[in-house]
Amino acid sequence: KMLRLLSKEEKMVNVEMGSESVKVVVRCRPLNDREKALSSKMVLSMDLQRCQCFIEKPGAVDEPPKQFTFDGTYYIDQTTEQMYNEIAYPLVEGVTEGYNGTIFAYGQTGSGKSFTMQGVTEPAAQKGVIPRAFEHIFESIQCAENTKFLVRASYLEIYNEEIRDLLGSDTKQRLELKEHPESGVYVRDLSMHTVHSVGQCERIIEQGWRNRAVGYTLMNKDSSRSHSIFTIHLEICSTGEHTYSYITP
Template identity: 55%
Template sequence: MDEMRGTVQVTNPNAPSGEPPKSFTFDTVFAPGAKQTDVYNQTARPIVDAVIEGYNGTIFAYGQTGTGKTFTMEGVRSQPELRGIIPNSFAHIFGHIAKEQENVRFLVRVSYLEIYNEEVKDLLGKDQHSRLEVKERPDVGVYVKDLSAFVVNNADDMDRIMTLGNKNRSVGATNMNEQSSRSHAIFTITLERSDMGLDKEQHVRVGKLHMVDLAVSSLP
């Protein structure tokens, strides 16, 4: 790993003598000793900052079972230095809100849905047997009809709601991991920001942050 150049060199152990290693270049690479905070600050923090300012953003990890997706996204929540992108983003959002000026107010809501066998389920809904419809409107774009949303006041609220939704996810066996999820899940944080402008009027901006857990079975 060459973190300065953003390259990864891979050597084929069965290659003929003298064959050079293959080199791959990325926007950013992390060596095995990289810290969770380094990964968050370089990859996720700019996206969360943009959402706070009223833009939409999406974060997801891609890869096969056992490659570290869950550790990167969730980590070990009980140990601050090992927390992943999701708990770090929760803390980031409410840390920013706590430091904001008095004339800026936020309303934070969360929703959690699952796509399993081409059906959409509300992981936070009362009826876990109900299936929702995907709709589209010119003013809001694509949305899920009747998807529930809950107002949260702190990072602990977010964590509790996500844990509740995870218990409702569909789990099935795959060839690689008996407990791998066979579903896509999207945890959405909606931030409504109200600022008092120079014209003494309230100006509202809305940003959405989507945290996506992709099913392993869908990977090529």
């Protein structure tokens, strides 16, 4: 089972050239208890130096494994901390400098998307990408000189082709997707919440997490039945100039 993490960093030089920098990373989780009970075997191996994955077909001794190459590979013994430092850190750092960025987790149910993005508190090395981004942003704010920041957060869910605000007063209200000629695509009436600390960010995402649509599956009893987008909006004011940027994990 694999998790694909796609990150997009819109650096100024790339924007001027009309292109984007995209990195695709794969992470492999260990066998879960259900798979172990079924005596399942690991069929995936990785060459971490060459960022390559090899998938073997069970029972096909003479058939060579299928090979895939990525911008980064992370096997079962590597932590979220290592992946964040190598992949997500430069992207979030760019956001604090005024560039937009997106981290997109893709994979089938039970593949480990929530584990990578949300993570766990113990061990600390497995804390997720989103809480690490919170800490990263507010550490940058504390270290910044002659600069003011306004940090806001939004959290939405796309379920059965309907958009819901996970932080709104009415989480069942259906929202509309619109497009502005200058700012682009946006969700009308999506609530924005000002945050002043890592703790406030964590409380907001926990609130939205409880409002998700979930359902029992064979792979995950609390599997999300939807796509969710958590966005951190930064407004940066320095020497009389304003810069707007956001990160969407």
